Amino acid sequence: MATTEEIRADLADIVNEVAGVDADDVQLDKSFVDDLDVDSLSMVEVVVAAEEKFGVTIPDDEVKNLKTVGDAVAYIERAQG
Amino acid sequence: MPSTRVVVTGLGTTSPVGGDVASTWQAMLAGTSGIRHLTDEWVDQLPVRIGGRVAVEPSEVLERVKARRLDRSSQFAMVAAAQAWADAGLEGSGLEPERLAVAVASGIGGVTTLLQNYDTLLEKGARRVSPLAVPMLMPNAPAANVSLTYGARAAVHAPTSACASGNEAIAMAIDMIRLGRADVVLAGGTEAAIHPLPMAAFANMMALSKTGSEEGGDPTRVSRPWDTARDGFVLGEGGAVLVLESEEHARARGATVYAEVRGAGISNDAHDIAQPDPEGRGGTRAIQMALREGDVDPATVVHVNAHATSTPKGDIAEGLMLHAVLGEHADRCVVTSTKSMTGHLLGGAGALEAVATVMALHDRVSPPTINLDEKDPEVDLDIPTSRRDLPEGDIVALNNSFGFGGANVAVAFGSV
Numbered sequence: 088m089a090t091t092e093e094i095r096a097d098l099a100d101i102v103n104e105v106a107g108v109d110a111d112d113v114q115l116d117k118s119f120v121d122d123l124d125v126d127s128l129s130m131v132e133v134v135v136a137a138e139e140k141f142g143v144t145i146p147d148d149e150v151k152n153l154k155t156v157g158d159a160v161a162y163i164e165r166a167q168g
Numbered sequence: 169m170p171s172t173r174v175v176v177t178g179l180g181t182t183s184p185v186g187g188d189v190a191s192t193w194q195a196m197l198a199g200t201s202g203i204r205h206l207t208d209e210w211v212d213q214l215p216v217r218i219g220g221r222v223a224v225e226p227s228e229v230l231e232r233v234k235a236r237r238l239d240r241s242s243q244f245a246m247v248a249a250a251q252a253w254a255d256a257g258l259e260g261s262g263l264e265p266e267r268l269a270v271a272v273a274s275g276i277g278g279v280t281t282l283l284q285n286y287d288t289l290l291e292k293g294a295r296r297v298s299p300l301a302v303p304m305l306m307p308n309a310p311a312a313n314v315s316l317t318y319g320a321r322a323a324v325h326a327p328t329s330a331c332a333s334g335n336e337a338i339a340m341a342i343d344m345i346r347l348g349r350a351d352v353v354l355a356g357g358t359e360a361a362i363h364p365l366p367m368a369a370f371a372n373m374m375a376l377s378k379t380g381s382e383e384g385g386d387p388t389r390v391s392r393p394w395d396t397a398r399d400g401f402v403l404g405e406g407g408a409v410l411v412l413e414s415e416e417h418a419r420a421r422g423a424t425v426y427a428e429v430r431g432a433g434i435s436n437d438a439h440d441i442a443q444p445d446p447e448g449r450g451g452t453r454a455i456q457m458a459l460r461e462g463d464v465d466p467a468t469v470v471h472v473n474a475h476a477t478s479t480p481k482g483d484i485a486e487g488l489m490l491h492a493v494l495g496e497h498a499d500r501c502v503v504t505s506t507k508s509m510t511g512h513l514l515g516g517a518g519a520l521e522a523v524a525t526v527m528a529l530h531d532r533v534s535p536p537t538i539n540l541d542e543k544d545p546e547v548d549l550d551i552p553t554s555r556r557d558l559p560e561g562d563i564v565a566l567n568n569s570f571g572f573g574g575a576n577v578a579v580a581f582g583s584v
Contacts, residue, residue, distance in 0.1 A: 107233030131299040138295070 089167070091115075094141065094160045101136045102156075105129050115157035123156075143167060172346045174429040175584070177418050178256025178411030179523050180248040180356075184404045184510045187224025188251055192520075193527045195223075196535035197555045201388035201509050203402050205381075210364045215378050216371045218387035219362045220404030220511030237300055238313060239278035240360035244407030244516070245310035246317065249354055253318060256411035258352065261421055269322035269350035270315045271340045272409065273333035273357040275515030275571070278305030280363050310358050314409070322350040328515070330571030331475075333357050334408070335518025338567075338579050339432035341412045351417040356519035358407030367403060373442065376400045377478065391512075392539035393476035393505035394483050394547045401477040404511030408519035410526070427526045430462025430564060430580040437574035444570055448485035452492045454576035455566060459493065462580045464564050466494045469501055469580075471534050471558055471565035473525040476505035477512045486568065487547045502534045502556050503549045509538055518569035522579065525567040529583045532558040 089097075099113035106129045112122075119125040125133065130153075134145050137159070143166035145153075153159045179189045184202025186192030195202070202220045211217045226243035227235055229250075235243055249272070253259065281304040288296045303309060308326035315324040323344060327336040334357020341355035361367075370376045377400035380390040391402040418425055435457065437450035444451070459466060472490060476483045483505075491498045506524050513520055528534050534556045543551065558565075563583045570576050 105233075105236075107231070128299045135296060135299075139292075 091160055091164065094163050095156065097140055098137060098156065098159060101133055101140065105132045105136065113156055115155065115160060117156050118154055119156070137163065141167060173415035174342050174345050174412055175415045175418050176410055176426040176429060176526050176581070177413045177423040178252040178258070179426065179526060180251030180255060181406065181408035181520055181523050182222050182224060182226065182244050182247045183406040183408070183520055184220030185223055189523060189527070191223070193524070196506050196509055196524055197533065199509065199536045199538045199554065201538060202404065203387040203391060203511050205387055206362065214364060214367055214371065215381070216367055216376045217381040218390060218402060220402060221362065222406045237304065239281040239304045239309060241274050241278055241358045241407070242304070242310045242313045244360060244405070245272050245314055245356070245358040245409065248356060248358070248407040248409040249314045249317065252354060252409040252411050257423060258411065263352055265319045265321040267322060267351040268318065268320040269324065269341070269344050269353045270311045270320045271325040271327065271337040271344070271353055271355045272311040272314050273327050273337040273515050274307055274310055275328065275330045275333045275359055276361050276366060277307035278309055279361055279366055281305040283363060283365055314354055318354065320354065329575035329577065330573055331512065331514050331517055332569040332571035332575040332577040333515035333518065334520070335522065335567060335569035335577040335579055336434065336575070337519065338410065338412070338522055339434055339577055342429055342432050345412060345414050351414050353412045354409055355412050356407060356409035357516045359514040359516040360405050361514060362403055362405050370403065374400065375479065377402060389539050391478045391508050393474070393478045393508050393537055394544050394549070394551055395540050396542045396544050398478040398480060398483065400479055401507070402511035404513045406513050406520060407516050408523045410519065410522055425584050427529045428582040428584055430464055430582045431458045432461060432577065432579045433457025435576045437576065439574055442572050444482050444485050446481060446485055448489040450574060451486065451489040451568065451570055451576040455489055455493045455568065455578040458566065458578040458580040462582065464580050466497045468562055468564045469494055469497065469566060470563045471528055472501055472503045473521045473528070473565065473567045474503050474505045475568045475570045477507055482570065484544065484546050487549050490549065499550065501550060502558065503551050504534050504537045506535055518567065518577065521569070522567050525565045525581055528558065529563065529565050529581055532560070534558055
């Protein structure tokens with residue numbers, strides 16, 4: 088089972104690849120929109136890449152609840168449960 | 169003569185022979201081929217395994233995150249537009265966004281993005297298709313991305329007429345300036361179609377040359393316009409953008425002027441979806457229109473950057489057009505095909521060749537046509553096999569482009 092930090096680090100790599108954000112800036116308390124400038128289309132790309140990476144499904148309705156990196160990491164952890 | 173004079177104040181390109189205008193132009197004058205064996209993993213299944221990849225990958229120039237949101241055709245347009253914008257000195261010039269237009273064309277559009285996403289759909293399912301696929305693959309994506317970057321808020325066009333698209337974009341830019349719809353237009357074309365599907369399709373319609381693809385074959389010798397051994401074109405990729413500007417606007421801001429755009433002509437053969445009219449009547453009319461619009465004396469037309477793609481029929485038809493329009497003056501006209509070096513950039517061709525035509529006028533020298541070992545006896549043109557000086561005085565050069573669907577576009581540029 089991946090640790091919270093492992094998931095955060097992998098997610099940070101995805102956000103870096105998609106949106107060019109420095110992976111070190113992708114910390115649990117950061118907001119995708121307000122802090123990291125990840126726009127809505129990039130967020131869809133991040134979500135799809137995360138689904139593939141972590142073997143989970145993140146429904147479109149759920150994506151709007153993933154405001155921070157921590158929200159996304161927590162969702163992935165639960166989904167992998 | 170139309171009242172508003174239009175001039176060229178900036179040039180940009182990324183081509184199979186160079187990553188910018190200076191390197192591309194020097195390579196052309198030196199007769200350097202940009203055609204190579206392709207190294208893509210998909211190439212073994214194809215009957216044609218050569219092409220003209222860009223000399224400098226756009227990933228070396230563009231920011232990674234921006235580049236991944238752009239189809240390769242848009243990447244080329246962005247690279248070329250950035251050069252042209254800087255060359256024209258437009259940064260910080262105070263140009264009103266509402267007076268800046270764009271006409272950047274592509275013949276096929278974002279075909280690589282379309283087909284890669286279709287592969288993803290089949291292999292991984294609908295969920296994996298990129299949410300950016302449509303804005304990346306749409307034919308107006310290169311023009312729209314250029315407009316976004318430079319804040320162009322006048323018209324943003326993406327005229328499409330297959331292999332005449334780039335030249336049609338330039339013709340459209342002239343109209344926009346003369347009709348008062350814009351003061352400055354970023355005009356050009358781009359194409360990124362070195363993908364197995366378009367290559368297989370062009371090969372199957374016998375348009376691409378199948379020569380030189382074998383191991384040990386020489387790809388640099390295959391594109392040979394007007395030569396008796398020509399047997400089809402070689403696919404190239406890349407883009408080019410020119411800054412066209414009203415002379416008044418250019419003068420007011422003290423811009424450097426490369427050449428004047430005298431006039432353009434557009435016609436259609438209405439003959440066949442792919443084959444040119446064997447007598448070149450539509451092309452003849454397009455050239456006549458361009459000269460008439462620019463009030464050009466045929467005696468001053470000393471250079472032509474021909475469409476000549478290295479196909480058996482098209483190359484002959486273009487010679488007939490030039491004789492029909494220029495008459496006795498055709499004998500004093502230096503005609504070349506830079507496709508002998510770059511391959512055929514489809515929707516990018518007219519724009520890259522416009523850059524070459526403008527540079528030829530500016531430097532008063534014609535690039536050679538390479539691989540012309542034995543000229544087809546049906547072609548009666550003066551084609552230099554090494555660089556050839558052009559005369560002093562007021563001179564005019566033509567850039568011709570013809571495309572599937574019967575499109576013919578000719579643009580006449582004049583020295584300044």
